Amino acid sequence: MKCIVCHSDDIQTREVYEELKVGQDIVYVPIHVLVCQSCGERYYSRQTMHFLEEVEQELQKKREGKLELQELGKVLLYR
Numbered sequence: 001m002k003c004i005v006c007h008s009d010d011i012q013t014r015e016v017y018e019e020l021k022v023g024q025d026i027v028y029v030p031i032h033v034l035v036c037q038s039c040g041e042r043y044y045s046r047q048t049m050h051f052l053e054e055v056e057q058e059l060q061k062k063r064e065g066k067l068e069l070q071e072l073g074k075v076l077l078y079r
Contacts, residue, residue, distance in 0.1 A: 001034070001043075003036040003038065003039060003041050004041065005036065005039050005041045006036060006038050008036055008037070008038035008039065010036065010037040011034050011036050011043070012034070012035060012037055013032055013033070013035075014032070014033065014034075014035040015031070015032050016030075016031060016033055016035065016042065017029065017030055017031075018031055018052060020052070020055065020056055020059060022059040022060065025059075026075075027055075027059055027069065029052065029055050031048055031051070031052070032048075033045075033048060
């Protein structure tokens with residue numbers, strides 16, 4: 001497989017964190033995807049996309065108090 005962006009052959013499976021936004025919250029979801037080691041382009045399988053859609057639906061339930069997430073820190077906005 002060659003990268004469609006930089007045409008490199010160095011594409012490997014890596015763990016990355018996909019960022020999903022739910023209301024004012026940002027949730028990082030760890031997933032394994034193919035990543036070009038030269039330019040960083042990511043390649044998502046259909047199964048991975050389906051998994052992320054399911055997680056996003058579960059996160060919507062979280063807004064209703066039905067899902068517990070681990071808080072890792074806080075982002076503050078200075079006004």
